Each structure stands twice: as C-alpha cells, then as structure tokens.
Amino acid sequence: MEFLIVTGLSGAGKSRAMDALEDIGFYCADNIPPKLIPTFYELSRQAKGTLSHVAVVTDIRGGDMFSSLLETLDQMKSDGKDYKVLFLDANDYVLVNRFKETRRKHPLADNCLGSLDQAVRLERDVLRLVKERADYVIDTSLLSPAQLKKRISGLFLGDASDALMIHCISFGFKYGVPAEADLVFDVRCLPNPYYVEELKNLTGLDEPVRSYVMKWDQTKGFVRRFMDLIDYMIPLYCGEGKSQLVVAIGCTGGHHRSVTLAELLYNHLLQQNLRTSVNHRDIQKQ
Structure with a gap:
C-alpha cells in the first residue's frame, strides 16, 4: 500500500493536490487529526488491496491536535508503517494574496489578532520541522493548477517505488x-x-x-x-x-x-x- 500524508501551508494548494491525487487513483481523506492517522493506516491496510493508494491531509486546521504530527510520524516509523510526506509550500506574498482573493479566513488569524501577514509567518514557523521531514516538497508559488497536477502525476502515477x-x-x-x-x-x-x-x-x-x-x-x-x-x-x-x-x-x-x-x-x-x-x-x- 502506498500511503501519503499531505500537509503544508494554508493556501499552498493542498485541496488541488488532493484533487490531482484522486484523478490518478488515490483514495483521499481530508483534515485527519495526526493521532488518527495510524488508525486510518490500519483500516486502509486491512482493506486487502482495495485501497492500494491512500492519501490523507493533516494541517493546522486541527488546532492543538496538529502539534502531535511529528510524534505520530516517529511512532509510525517505529511501528514499521511505511509512508511518505508531501509538503505544499508557497512564498508569503503569494499566500497572503490567495487569502485576500478568496476572502477566506486563515486558520491562525485569531491567534494573530486578525493579521494575515502574521498568521502566515506563524504557520510557517510551526511547520518548519515538518517541512524538513518531508519526502516531497512542491512550491506552488508560480504553478498553475494544470502544472501542479502534472507535478503530482509525475510523482505518484504508477507503482509505488523508492526510486528517485x-x-x-x-x-x-x-x-x-x-x-x-x-x-x-x-x-x-x-x-x-x-x-x-x-x-x-x-x-x-x-x-x-x-x-x-x-x-x-x-x-x-x-x-x-x-x-x-x-x-x-x-x-x-x-x-x-x-x-x-x-x-x-x-x-x-x-x-x-x-x-x-x-x-x-x-x-x-x-x-x-x-x-x-x-x-x-x-x-x-x-
């Protein structure tokens, strides 16, 4: 089973990445708290081949629950659960503009008294160690949706492999x-x-x-x-x-x-x- 954990900055394109993964045959689940990821992994594995490609999104929307992600990754590795981490990134200017264009509220806006710039910087700091642990990093700052889909397809279309x-x-x-x-x-x-x-x-x-x-x-x-x-x-x-x-x-x-x-x-x-x-x-x- 190919098991992919998708995370990254809010506004960096995780939803589009999941759409692209679904298009190439992944079973996708959004906004999974980190501590539930091992359980979801086991349920997927017990599907006996029905779910051969699985992707879950976990991110800062989980609030305090998200802080356990690194601990969860370590535990899964220790338990022999094979997974890869895909991290979606974009520069601060692009992220701020995307939130302004869509008029969406940043998940950390309340922590920063409504300041979008500060919320983006805070989230980047929170995710720094997670990004360092990622197997794949895609910067979407200058990628169109079609280009992002092409990158996702190039990475994950076909048999799972450790090949470069x-x-x-x-x-x-x-x-x-x-x-x-x-x-x-x-x-x-x-x-x-x-x-x-x-x-x-x-x-x-x-x-x-x-x-x-x-x-x-x-x-x-x-x-x-x-x-x-x-x-x-x-x-x-x-x-x-x-x-x-x-x-x-x-x-x-x-x-x-x-x-x-x-x-x-x-x-x-x-x-x-x-x-x-x-x-x-x-x-x-x-």
Missing part, C-alpha cells in the same frame, strides 16, 4: 528561481535565439530554436559537461535515499535556451529508464 523521481524544470530568471529546486543551472551564457527575428516568438519546443541553440560550440561543451555531472550525481542521491530531485535550468525569459536544455535532459534521463518529468514553468509568459 527527477523533475526537469525550465524557468526564466526574470520570474524568479523555483524555490523547490535542488540544482539550478544558469544557461544565460549561451547564444540567445531571442535576438534572431524569426526565432523570437518561438520556443525551445520548436525545431528551429533547438537547432539554433545546439549548433554552437559553447552549447555542445556545456551539454557534455552538464550531462556528465547529472549522471555522476544521480547514483549519489539514490544512495542517500532521496525521493525526488528537482533540476532547474534557467535563461532570461524561460522560452528558448532553458526549454531546449530541459527537454534534452528529460530525454536523456528517459533513455536511461529513469523516472522523470519535465515542466516549462514560464513558457506561456510574455
């Missing part, structure tokens, strides 16, 4: 570095198709752009060393038991060079039968 999941992300530095990135590569040093008139409005998914980016000796030299480094590091991460590796490749706007190289890395990893996904975060931005 490698996410290749292209992005534009002008929009910020992905907060969840483990490795960040800056390819702004490579020739830029943006300054070629017929390529300006295309992307790295188009053959003319790919051909332009890849024809230069600078790019060929970078790719050779880049792939060697990734190939060297993957077994080291696997040896440490890491569940996911996020490799972010950035150029200025996230349209041309970064997209080309993220696709190249994605296909390189596929050829090695590694679990991988690719996401072009900023390709639709103007």
Whole structure:
C-alpha cells in the first residue's frame, strides 16, 4: 500500500493536490487529526488491496491536535508503517494574496489578532520541522493548477517505488528561481535565439530554436559537461535515499535556451529508464 500524508501551508494548494491525487487513483481523506492517522493506516491496510493508494491531509486546521504530527510520524516509523510526506509550500506574498482573493479566513488569524501577514509567518514557523521531514516538497508559488497536477502525476502515477523521481524544470530568471529546486543551472551564457527575428516568438519546443541553440560550440561543451555531472550525481542521491530531485535550468525569459536544455535532459534521463518529468514553468509568459 502506498500511503501519503499531505500537509503544508494554508493556501499552498493542498485541496488541488488532493484533487490531482484522486484523478490518478488515490483514495483521499481530508483534515485527519495526526493521532488518527495510524488508525486510518490500519483500516486502509486491512482493506486487502482495495485501497492500494491512500492519501490523507493533516494541517493546522486541527488546532492543538496538529502539534502531535511529528510524534505520530516517529511512532509510525517505529511501528514499521511505511509512508511518505508531501509538503505544499508557497512564498508569503503569494499566500497572503490567495487569502485576500478568496476572502477566506486563515486558520491562525485569531491567534494573530486578525493579521494575515502574521498568521502566515506563524504557520510557517510551526511547520518548519515538518517541512524538513518531508519526502516531497512542491512550491506552488508560480504553478498553475494544470502544472501542479502534472507535478503530482509525475510523482505518484504508477507503482509505488523508492526510486528517485527527477523533475526537469525550465524557468526564466526574470520570474524568479523555483524555490523547490535542488540544482539550478544558469544557461544565460549561451547564444540567445531571442535576438534572431524569426526565432523570437518561438520556443525551445520548436525545431528551429533547438537547432539554433545546439549548433554552437559553447552549447555542445556545456551539454557534455552538464550531462556528465547529472549522471555522476544521480547514483549519489539514490544512495542517500532521496525521493525526488528537482533540476532547474534557467535563461532570461524561460522560452528558448532553458526549454531546449530541459527537454534534452528529460530525454536523456528517459533513455536511461529513469523516472522523470519535465515542466516549462514560464513558457506561456510574455
């Protein structure tokens, strides 16, 4: 049985994550107090195969009951109950704006005399140790609902496995570095198709752009060393038991060079039968 505990910041997208998990076959339960999670685990396990993929959400809405989460995780590990923790995050500015847009009340608002900014900071502090324990962290600050669903599907679609999941992300530095990135590569040093008139409005998914980016000796030299480094590091991460590796490749706007190289890395990893996904975060931005 694959058992997933979903938690994270209020407003970071836990509900959308659960919708995505349901779409790929998970049985989902929301707002479970931590002390009931082991009981729910046993009930799911006793379903004798009916529930092979289970996800539960537990978060700060549980009030004082939520404080027992770390203790519960330790006890489950001690009892041999296998689980993974997915943590949904977003930056403070995005979280505050999401609450303002939806006019929802933050669960800790009363503790902070109604201050939304203080409530977000307080919750982040409360969840700091939980985030450190997470097997998977997804920062949703700049992810659309469709992109979040793609990330969830890439992580959990298919058989449960301890194999490393490698996410290749292209992005534009002008929009910020992905907060969840483990490795960040800056390819702004490579020739830029943006300054070629017929390529300006295309992307790295188009053959003319790919051909332009890849024809230069600078790019060929970078790719050779880049792939060697990734190939060297993957077994080291696997040896440490890491569940996911996020490799972010950035150029200025996230349209041309970064997209080309993220696709190249994605296909390189596929050829090695590694679990991988690719996401072009900023390709639709103007």
